[in-house]
Amino acid sequence: MQTLGKLGALLLTVWSLVWSSGCVAADLVAPDEVAREIGVVVTSTDVALTLFDVDDPSDVETIGLGAGGSPVTLAVRGHYAAVPLGVVPAVAVVDLREAEVDGTVPLPEGSGATGVAFANDSIALVANPNLDTVTPVNVWRGTTGPSIEVGRFPQNVVVHGGKAYVVNAELENFAPAGTSTLTVLDASTLTVLGTVQLSGQNAAAAAVGPDGLLYVIQSGVFGEDDGTLSVVDPSTDEEIGFHQGFGGFPGSVAVDPEGLVYVGGFGVGLLVWDSVVESFVRGLDDPVVTGGVRSTSGVGVDSEARVYALSPDCESPAVAHRLDDEFDSEREITVGICPFAIGFAEVEEEG
């Protein structure tokens, strides 16, 4: 009996190895497959994703995420995208390789699902601003784990260095009730490690720079020109820098490999801030204006360090502008209606 047991364990081990190697293989590029980078733009009015090949942006595909919702954020990892659906308490899991919705995972009622980041290949952390919690979502299984209490009105999540930073706007009735905070979670155990107190109001988004620092953009009060940028050191989980002058309601941020911080805002256009010298390259008096409108709803940087700025047309198909070194639009990519966020992923296809 013991022999049979050992044989069984051996077979199980072998099978596990074979199975796991197969899983890994699936995420690697097979000899007959080629990887290509795609841009993924989430558009809110038509509740959709627009996919385009960064090397051939004329190749555009649209994926509907569902009949309802107000998605404004996304996270990509491998060939998956996770898109919180806003007023619909759910997160859409999209297979970017197949260009189809893999499933829609329900979140707690009244979630207001906004803000997401992958903690690992299978777990996405989704912020629930109306519930002041974050819910872990297994995108492979379509299940959720117990929600974790964070600060008030979490709007975004960034994962870096084994930790997840939940961006808390600290709003009550949609108005700032105090300065912003970051709730720090252990990305493996999902336990709360602490809170980072920020100096600005209404934190909206964050990005990690090449220096390993966290850049948090804060929208301020709606109607006031008081957008700010906080810099957080993940090694100490403390705010080490606070910069003003980011204008009216900035809401998106991305950092390129050179340390240029790109800040998009509805009332400011695209601002460029040099994190090395801590000064504006293109400030409020000289913002990057794409599409003739001084407004940028989202910004992203692809693996080739090319910058993309989203024009917030909310009633017609909008445009993602790819910028050249002079921050002029070198390429216009038609996307869905009311784009809010852009991400990039490598997907494989048969060569």
Next chain:
Amino acid sequence: MQVFLYLAGAFALLITVSDAGAQFPGEVRANVVDVLSGRPVASAEVRVVGTPMTAISDASGALRLRGLEPGKVRLLVRAPGYARLEREIVLTNGPVATVLLELVPQVLEVDGVVASVEARPAGARTLFGEAIRSLSAATVGEIAATIPGLRIESTGRGGREVPTIRGSAGDAVLVLVDGVPINDPITGEADLSTVPAASVSALHVLPGGRSARYGARAEGGVILLETSGGGVADAALGLALGSLGEKVLDGSWRSDAPLGSLELSGGLRQLDGGFDFDIPTDAGGGRTTRVNAQSQTIHARVEWAGDSNATAFRLGVAGERLGRGLPGRSFAPSRHSEQALDRIRLTGSLDWAPGGSRAVGGHGYAVTQTMEHRDPDPPFGDPYDERTTLSSVGGELRAAWSSPSGLRVGVGVDAQKLDVRSTQLADEESPVGRTDVGGWLSLSTSGFLGITLSGTVRADRSGLPSRSYFSHDAGLAWVGSSGLNARIGHRSSFSPPTLGDQFFREGVGVEPNPDLEAERVPSEWVVALAWEDDLAGPAVSVEVEAYRGDVDGMIVWLPDFRFVWSPENRDVRRHGAEIAARARSARGGWDARGHVAWNRTTYDRPGLEDTQVVYRPEFSGGLVLAWTGATWRASTTTEVVGGRYPVPNRVNRLPAFWTADASLARRVDTRLGDLELGLHVDRIFDHEDSLIFAYPDPGRTVRLTVRLAG
């Protein structure tokens, strides 16, 4: 539940009761004519009061009613644009009675002289009492949904029912109940669920731009609801019990009164509304329970009406009280949201045709209404407690003259004064007042080769914003001798911004738009071809109608580049066609009518050309099959709602769905009168789809009805 079971047992018992003995039947042959011109009136409904028997006059105004019991018979005659007429005749065993029924025009022609063409059964735009009753509908929305080109935006059983016509917005359909507009002054939309189905005796749908006759908001079409003169019986009492905790009690009583008759009616309907349903997979799936879906409506009406010496008058007062929960979308349920409505309408009309070729008339109304919305704990945003009070007075004076040569002239003026005080508006302390006036002139001439030319022009002066609008309606109609008729029309219409569009209370992320303009349909073409005939007994009719009328500046709420929402004017292209067919046999008692509607309402914006506007199905259709025997009545209603987009892009398309309802009823003579017991099943195949995403439907529901009429 016990009552429900008792009712079911009673129904089972009654279907075994033997038929009452019948005498040798009598027959009425009638000709319906316009008292002014002497011309035949087509599409008039003649009902034998106290029975379900009806007949519709043909193009020559003729009709026959067979199988009548000997004795005194009271006929109730109604036609669009004419005052109601009642005549009593005496039938003896066997012989045929011939009667001339002369109708007094109300100068309220549905569409000038073209009215008779539009209201033909082939178009199925008009439903009278019996056709309405045969549907066994619980709400006016269910009744209206059987009309080609009309769509009901509903938020679930017991919820709002906003009609839209041919791709219009909800605030571009004018709904008049006994001549009184019920469109909400804040949203501009008319909620048909606020009008109890049991109170409606006739429904006329006038698709397309009708501002030339009805003024503001009659851009997509007009719905005329009549609550007077159902003519069912001298007295009636109805009871219904059904799924979702539905309980209905209604009654009416009519008596002779000086110069005419007095009619009282009233009723209440209560719905618990809760049910289990599947959350859409797009919203994460799962199953949950609908809560806060209860509703209660109470209605009452008193009317004094009469007709004599070519004079018809009507004076009535009616009231509705509605209270209901607003359960919201399935993914964001509102457990505490409530709505309450109280409305009282005072109406009166007088039409006089003093002989010869003249007719004058008018109607007036006064309305007071209070609407409340509250939610102490909404799923999103702040708690709210909104209250809107409205008072309005209005009326119309009109006159018509016709010459022996066939020329007919109509003229009228109308006015409405509206005062609104609402916490939803920017200045909730100060009432918003507006006075709108309009005047119209119509000309028509007919006679040559069966051709009628008609034209109406109208000028409107809107009080808020203070602007003038001009509308027209020109038409050519041809009525052939072989049952074929055709018409072509060209119209313009408008729908002004609502008070909500102009004066809503500004908040985070929303801004008013002081530059908002009225929606306009400057050029709408309509072409229709109809044919009707008796095919060895059954009357068969087919009508095809096509239209094109782009909307300039449709008012839609849009976010700007800062994601601040405001009402904006945006152009929309619109065209389509409807095919309606009907076959009915008075002898066999069966009636079949069906329609298919095709509508293209698309954005006129770069990148969205050919994209259908949200929740406008490109195709829809319906089929009503009804049979009425001596004691049994059965009907089925099938509705098809085509695929549609919930977002303004060609993604996330919702699939087409269909529903089927069925009714079976039996009438039994008793000492107290006719007792009718009915069984009605909504969504007999348990389909749970709905037009709008995440407003769930309970699927199959059952209702048992008992009605005693004497």
